[in-house]
Amino acid sequence: MRERLTLSFVLVTLGLLVVAGLVRSVALDGMQREREGEHIFREATTLAAVVEARQERREVIDAAFLDDYVGADTAIVFVPAPNGDGGDRVEVRGPAYEPGEGEISSTVTLDDGDLTVRQSADAIGGVFRQDVWSLVVLFLLVGVVSALIGFAISRALSAPFQRLAVAASALGRGRFDLDLPETRVPEARAISEALRTSAVALRDRLEREQAFSMHASHVLRTPLTRLRLELEELALDPELPEAARSAVVRGMSAVDEVNEVAGELVSLSRQGLIGGEQVPLRELATGSAQVWADELADLGRGLTAAVEGDLELTFTPGPIEQILDLLLRHVVRHGTGDARLVFEGDSRGHLRITVGAARLTSPREELLVEEARSVVEALGGRLQSDVGDDTGIDLSVLLPRR
Template sequence: MRNRIVAVLVAMVVGVVLLYGIPRAYLLADLVQDTERRETQRSADLVAVAVEERRSGGGEVDEDFLGSLLHGGESITLGQADGPEVRVGLPPTGDSAGDIVAVRALADGSELTLRRSEDLVGQRVSDALLPLILIGLALAVGAALVVRVLAERLSRPFRELAGVAEAIGQGRFDQTIPHYRVAEAEAIGDAMRRGISRLGELRRRERDIATNASHELRSPISALRMEIEDLASWPQTPPEVAAELTSYLPQLDRLSTAVRTYLDTAQQQRLTDVDVVDLPALVRDALTRWRPRVRAASGPALVLVDEPARPLHVCASGSAVAEILDRLLQDAVDRRPTHVLVEVDSQDGFGRVRLELEGEQAPAGSEARAAATLTAVGMGGRVSVVDGHTVVMLRRAGEDVQGENDS
């Protein structure tokens, strides 16, 4: 969007400059040429007067005298009725059809010709047009700079909203959307705030269902099965009724299996809604989100000490990985260390994120780590503690592992 705004506005400015500058250049060139013609005519008049005065005083009109009346880029030719022609200035071979020529007839019958070179006129036209061209270029460059600044300011809200939308698409609904003075951006921001609220509520309900549905559905089915088995085994129950009750048990087992399969599938789809993600990129995003919070609370420094030189893809959901990292960073910050050193690497077909705490002052919590462990296990990974440091292991994408094996 920003580049398009810059291109459109700069094109408009350049178009306006050209629409004004080209006609102005033609007018200016005509004005310079008219001025040169008038000056040539005046110069011819002055030379003619000087020649006649020279002759009336008894002086000789020679090349030296005519040369003293000459300017650069001009030639004077004096054709005498009773003598040879006298010429000073440009050689005859330098005459051009585009030269400005002024001819004067003198009283003694001789003819005076003053010629101003076409090259001189063209040079003066160029000198007159140069400021106009420079002003046009300066306007174009200045407009490009001003337009770029304006485009940056106009597009900034939409670029920020695009980043927020990308984060929401990855399942992070804790985004803060600022308010903007641009009406269109503010309208989009309002719609996204309402959408985040609704999506967050839906996600909370989904988690509640995933957490409670197992107990709310499986427990009654198991209790009903036990009741039917007890009723079928009572001595007072006729054999025909007991056999009928026993025939209901396979249907209950099928119902229990269907419920368990549905809940497991829903949980797996929630955790693995994205097949492959770049683990270092998610770690960088998590640290970027947490640094302002930790800095505001005078917490520890979050340092990414090592990461792979190329992408490290894992089979996981971006939202689930972000949730794991958020919980583990919260757990690490709660232990009040001085530094949290984060390392990303790969080991045995797993992408690994290692959190090392320096200056730990409080014992490790259990709730955040347990929740992170549950999420990681659902994606085929794990969260463990090695030498007092928290390590997240997630299964690597098959193509990456195969590429490393081939190399």
């Protein structure tokens, strides 16, 4: 985007410069012709006075006489009057004079003839041709300056949209703590507000559906568990006929099947809370550990990371990255020394993340941890922290498969 804006700015600037140059050249050409015309007129008038004085002395007007007055790019023509005795038509040319369209001329009528002074059209064109390299340098300079200005303007205009693209990608990955730009560009503000609204709606949906899943699990499983206990108690009755006992056992099996189906339905509802791209645990752990290592390295601290269990389990990375960012800020702010980060995927598809570090300060309120806990609970997981230990940070996150 920045390259296109910069190129557009340069093209518009050069285009305006070309148009302005053409208009200016036409104006300068007219002014130059007007000045040259006045100069040729004065030259013709002065020379006419000299010719007229020579005629009064009865001297011949010939080429030898006019050669003393002709310029390098001019021509002088004297045409005697038809009824006079001024001699023949005389014309002398300067070495650089070239007749053609666009030449400037001035004619003075005398008693014994007409005197005309002409100037080559190339005299005016040469003024512009002499400045060709100056124009080239000017165009290059203007092009470079406009490119720099265009790059600065395009960078300022495109920066909010680049941040919006990153925020949209994060939202697509399941994150709703979006880093949205503060800008005065109306289009960017509209997109930013739309993304913010979508993120809030996503979080509200997560919380509602998580509450629904917990309620559905309780409503479905509690009666089934109570029914199974009653069937077990009935099956243990020694006075129960064998046929009835067999029916009770079959009923218990049916209750177990219904209970299993209810669990699968609740699990499916939880898994459908967040969609988007899923990545293997190995890739997720590697990327997150690299972020932690870079952040801690800037503070002169190290990181020990490990990944255990089923490394091919897939998870939606956005929510996990959001939780880890909050925990990383907590470790950076309140921890000291090297940190420990362990990922573990179990056979049921659950993910456990363990964070440990030596404690530097003991805050009264674990704001970042509480914020992370709210995100974890919205995802159907839980976060355990040992807040009573003043010597170390010990956090454990358990998340269902996403």
